[in-house]
Amino acid sequence: MGSSERRVAALLAHLAVQEQDEEQLERNPTSAAAPCPKAMADFLTRDNKELRAAIFDFLRDPLYAPNYHLSMAGFRELTSQRMAKFVGQRFFSVFDYTRDPLKFQAALECLNFCDYSLAIKDGVHFTLCGGTIAKLGTEKHHPILRKMDTLELPGCFAMTELGHGSNVMGIETTAQYDPATREFVINTPNNEASKFWIGGMAQTAKVSAVFAQLTVNGKWEGPHVFVVRLRDDHGGLMPGVRVADNGPKQGLLGVDNGQCWFDHVRVPRDALLDRFSQVDASGRYRCSIDNVAQRFGTMIGGLTTGRMLIAQAAIDACKIGVTVATRYSARRTQASSRPAAPSSWLGPFGDRAILGYITHQRRLFSGLATTYAMHLAMLHLKQLVVQGGPEAGKQVHVVSSGLKAGSTWHRKRILNDCRECCGGMGFMAANKIGPMLNDMDVDTTFEGDNTVLMQQVAKPLLDAAGKAGATRAPPPPAVKQLDLCAACVGKLLAWREQMLVAGLAADVGAAAARGGAQAAAAAFDDSLDRVTTLGWAWTDRYSFDAFAREAASAPAALREPLSLLCLLYGLCRLEAGVECYLSAGALSPEAVKALHARVNVVCRQLGAEGGRLALALCDGFGIPDHLLQAPIAIGDWRSFQG
Structure with missing residues (x-):
């Protein structure tokens, strides 16, 4: 018998032994005792159990039943309806982002089991936009958060740009302080600086947390975040704001992703989220974090x-x-290829x-x-x-x-x-x-x-x-x-x-x-x-x-x-x-x-x-x-x- 034949014979013998072992295990399995599912679920769920149960029960509403026959427009409309009804229950608040993070996350996690478009749209509104305002803003920004809690101000998060994905430090949207009017001027200098793939931007968002490179008195201070109004109370675009729809996608059809340009949009001095960085009326910049790189890390902490x-x-x-x-x-x-042995x-x-x-x-x-x-x-x-x-x-x-x-x-x-x-x-x-x-x-x-x-x-x-x-x-x-x-x-x-x-x-x-x-x-x-x-x-x-x-x-x-x-x-x-x-x-x-x-x-x-x-x-x-x-x-x- 040649060496190749011996290898084949050895392989066949190995497979035969393995099959015998598997058959033996099927007949006499050695298995751990099956756990009580309820006890296991209780072990896996460590926080906000009553809240999670209440949200799961709420999601029995027929509005949240699957519907796979809708067009993109239909999915978007359904997602907006679902979001409005969920937010109306006031299971949690955007303020919980900082005061009770586990409750905040628990409420949003429950939506994962219903529909991912709903989870993402709520996540953009409450986490990326609302959470950033809550973390980087101060008390003057609380009225915005209260309106986000009722969905009076649907929010989005304008960080990613067409030419700048992972390189947030390199974004090109600018924010210059004008001491004469005590305003910041937000501008998109070129098409690559347009905000891109922004969830909620295409149709629904009225306010956005916008990342822009701040310049004060001619000095660059790095990326900062501003609250910018995109649409008025009736849904019309604000002056200087231009929006385009990103259109159909592979999935997440319920989320209206869009592109946005700012044409020298003026926002009040209070639009700067100023927990760590402030610009006074005269145009003097102060920040508790001296290093620009460390400052940037704080800005994207959300x-x-x-x-x-x-x-x-x-x-x-x-x-x-x-x-x-x-x-x-x-x-x-x-049909089984094996003899009908007990199994x-x-x-x-x-x-x-x-x-x-x-x-x-x-x-x-x-x-x-x-x-x-x-x-x-x-x-x-x-x-x-x-x-x-x-x-x-x-x-x-x-x-x-x-x-x-x-x-x-x-x-x-x-x-x-x-x-x-x-x-x-x-x-x-x-x-x-x-x-x-x-x-x-x-x-x-x-x-x-x-x-x-x-x-x-x-x-x-x-x-x-x-x-x-x-x-x-x-x-x-x-x-x-x-x-x-x-x-x-x-x-x-x-x-x-x-x-x-x-x-x-x-x-x-x-x-x-x-x-x-x-x-x-x-x-x-x-x-x-x-x-x-x-x-x-x-x-x-x-x-x-x-x-x-x-x-x-x-x-x-x-x-x-x-x-x-x-x-x-x-x-x-x-x-x-x-x-x-x-x-x-x-x-x-x-x-x-x-x-x-x-x-x-x-x-x-x-x-x-x-x-x-x-x-x-x-x-x-x-x-x-x-x-x-x-x-x-x-x-x-x-x-x-x-």
């Missing part, structure tokens, strides 16, 4: 809450998608539920584990927000950047897997996954492009390593007989992050030694692919650590299933970075085979007894049927009539 809401929206969409796909897959059967996956006619296949389990259960991981990591981020203070603020920026990028990139994969696992039913709008894929595709690039956000995660890690001289890669953890317990997984994830930090810090430091700051910046730019990988490594390690801590401290009845999910999440993140582990010798080829087999075993545990544990964990998200909405998840898929 984006952090927006990123948190987008991250949570991605996670909530994954909850819906995984629940729909898992429920459907547990009941949808097809929890076999139906009355010997057919087999598609959730019984390892290919389905790997996609759906890894998505389930990742969704739990991201949700629990977000709970840790929210605690940092509540903690407050300068140090916590720095951490919030890094963590929110990593989790926004990680959760939205995960969301793309998870929802697509859910769509495919449901076949044609997943393509049907009524089953919700497809519309979410369309509406949310933009989340990877708005509120900060994900690749840029991963750089925000990596930079402080590299700076700290450079200062500490930590530029030597640590040795990989000793993994010989790979049983892949949670502690082992945690060590491997941490090592990957540390190894990437050390390597990048060494390269950037060497460039700096040769050519100074300019050479260091060039070296960083040349390594952006590795920088993004470092951002991922940090996000994987952070979210796994958060998950492990939560699982360890959970109520006893929830600890075992959460620990199993946590292990699966960690194993899947090791698989995602397997090239790094192999190339550095942290894992041997045999260990990688063991890793793959271990993932399959955990998936089989989650899928045992017809997916009992996985289904209970999906139910643990606590999504009511009137918000889950998908017919294949809340009814019998065989009776669905469209």
